[in-house]
Amino acid sequence: MPGAPAQKAEPTATVRPAHPLSARAAATRQRILDAALAEFAEKGLAGSRVDEIAARAGANKRMLYAHFGSKEELWLTVLERAYAAKREEERAVAVEHLPPPEAMARLVAFNLRYTARHPEFVALLNQENLHRAAYLRRSEDVPALYSPLVEALRGVLARGVAEGVFRNGVEPMQLYISILALGHFYVANRHTLSTIFGTRLDTEAAIAARETHITEVVLGYLRP
Amino acid sequence: MPGAPAQKAEPTATVRPAHPLSARAAATRQRILDAALAEFAEKGLAGSRVDEIAARAGANKRMLYAHFGSKEELWLTVLERAYAAKREEERAVAVEHLPPPEAMARLVAFNLRYTARHPEFVALLNQENLHRAAYLRRSEDVPALYSPLVEALRGVLARGVAEGVFRNGVEPMQLYISILALGHFYVANRHTLSTIFGTRLDTEAAIAARETHITEVVLGYLRP
DNA sequence: GCGGCGGGTAACCGATCGGTTACTTAACGG
DNA sequence: CCGTTAAGTAACCGATCGGTTACCCGCCGC
Numbered sequence: 001m002p003g004a005p006a007q008k009a010e011p012t013a014t015v016r017p018a019h020p021l022s023a024r025a026a027a028t029r030q031r032i033l034d035a036a037l038a039e040f041a042e043k044g045l046a047g048s049r050v051d052e053i054a055a056r057a058g059a060n061k062r063m064l065y066a067h068f069g070s071k072e073e074l075w076l077t078v079l080e081r082a083y084a085a086k087r088e089e090e091r092a093v094a095v096e097h098l099p100p101p102e103a104m105a106r107l108v109a110f111n112l113r114y115t116a117r118h119p120e121f122v123a124l125l126n127q128e129n130l131h132r133a134a135y136l137r138r139s140e141d142v143p144a145l146y147s148p149l150v151e152a153l154r155g156v157l158a159r160g161v162a163e164g165v166f167r168n169g170v171e172p173m174q175l176y177i178s179i180l181a182l183g184h185f186y187v188a189n190r191h192t193l194s195t196i197f198g199t200r201l202d203t204e205a206a207i208a209a210r211e212t213h214i215t216e217v218v219l220g221y222l223r224p
Numbered sequence: 225m226p227g228a229p230a231q232k233a234e235p236t237a238t239v240r241p242a243h244p245l246s247a248r249a250a251a252t253r254q255r256i257l258d259a260a261l262a263e264f265a266e267k268g269l270a271g272s273r274v275d276e277i278a279a280r281a282g283a284n285k286r287m288l289y290a291h292f293g294s295k296e297e298l299w300l301t302v303l304e305r306a307y308a309a310k311r312e313e314e315r316a317v318a319v320e321h322l323p324p325p326e327a328m329a330r331l332v333a334f335n336l337r338y339t340a341r342h343p344e345f346v347a348l349l350n351q352e353n354l355h356r357a358a359y360l361r362r363s364e365d366v367p368a369l370y371s372p373l374v375e376a377l378r379g380v381l382a383r384g385v386a387e388g389v390f391r392n393g394v395e396p397m398q399l400y401i402s403i404l405a406l407g408h409f410y411v412a413n414r415h416t417l418s419t420i421f422g423t424r425l426d427t428e429a430a431i432a433a434r435e436t437h438i439t440e441v442v443l444g445y446l447r448p
Numbered sequence: 449g450c451g452g453c454g455g456g457t458a459a460c461c462g463a464t465c466g467g468t469t470a471c472t473t474a475a476c477g478g
Numbered sequence: 479c480c481g482t483t484a485a486g487t488a489a490c491c492g493a494t495c496g497g498t499t500a501c502c503c504g505c506c507g508c
């Protein structure tokens with residue numbers, strides 16, 4: 001029967017998993033996390049209201065505090081899960097078997113697309129930086145935040161150089177930051193940019209145009 | 225001409241300089257604006273406290289409301305001034321007389337340096353995007369927000385193409401966004417990036433390294 | 449079928465917070 | 479000097495807001 005409690009999977013390294021946590025409680029917890037993600041991304045940490053989060057979750061404030069202890073702990077949990085979710089998808093990006101330029105293009109495109117698909121992640125990051133990464137620093141699995149993309153990028157870069165199709169002396173960390181930047185900034189600032197330029201930037205056509213451009217930028221730069 | 229009913233004789237608790245404005249009042253207004261910029265950049269709009277702003281300014285809440293009417297009006301004013309300040313400095317960047325590659329390098333470097341020197345501007349922008357540019361859209365001089373850099377960039381690009389030193393078919397708006405992105409993202413996310421990579425990114429050495437890298441990216445990309 | 453307990457509710461609380469009011473002080477032209 | 483008025487102060491107010499307390503319900507093993 002579906003009662004199998006083997007749901008371990010241990011993704012919840014969040015708050016003490018004291019006891020196994022019943023299905024109903026786990027569902028409530030999940031609804032609160034989803035609601036909190038939406039609220040936090042929409043209004044920021046200071047602008048979010050715990051009552052509103054509880055209401056969105058169809059839960060009660062009491063349950064929110066039972067699960068997470070405080071608004072700030074909830075924030076940290078949401079943040080960690082957002083990072084984990086991105087890391088998860090990143091792992092699925094297989095580029096080892098591709099020619100370096102194609103592999104690089106895929107990394108660049110993945111990043112833009114993920115970012116465009118998850119503006120909440122961008123909003124969360126911006127908020128966290130406003131707090132000088134105070135919460136992230138408190139996280140216990142910060143090392144795990146180190147994206148698989150960095151290593152993938154390093155590998156592709158090395159292969160490209162070895163094959164003579166990429167320039168030499170590129171700093172992987174700098175390039176990684178640049179690739180993140182080219183996508184992230186576009187999504188993060190889409191509202192002010194749209195206002196200033198007078199064009200919608202969140203349409204599929206606009207995103208596709210952006211993808212073409214930033215891929216050209218990175219590949220153009222990497223030419224030997 | 226019946227004596228107009230009370231009519232409160234011009235509420236004047238306005239945003240617009242209610243006529244002359246004495247030197248003392250102007251100074252107070254300025255101190256409030258400075259304090260508000262610092263507070264908003266540090267804590268965001270929702271996280272900022274008007275009492276705290278008034279205290280920082282060495283002024284009183286009453287004066288804050290007399291000059292700006294509301295927290296949100298104050299935010300808008302601060303935001304407009306931040307944009308205006310950047311625009312002002314941008315105008316001083318003269319690149320028409322330089323060879324296109326050097327001109328382009330200067331535009332790229334200027335942007336990074338300005339951004340690094342003014343992280344408050346970055347914080348303000350992020351906040352405003354969280355609000356979906358709601359305040360910016362209300363601004364009366366949005367057109368003026370259109371950066372002089374865009375036109376400078378367009379000119380340099382055209383010259384470079386004409387001289388055969390730049391590739392063809394580059395979309396100025398996309399390149400402009402990319403140049404902004406390469407600097408802005410680095411500064412905006414310096415705290416989370418520092419945490420993840422375990423290195424300080426706000427030292428002069430780190431910024432100089434970033435400048436070298438992003439200049440190479442843009443110029444490398446633009447090669448024909 | 450029942451009693452304990454984990455899950456859930458609602459009312460409440462002290463601390464703020466944005467904004468206002470009643471009042472005081474400084475400036476300056478006549 | 480002195481009266482008008484702009485600039486400044488402090489105390490106050492209603493509405494929230496994060497967090498807590500007292501209480502209830504229904505599912506489970508026994």
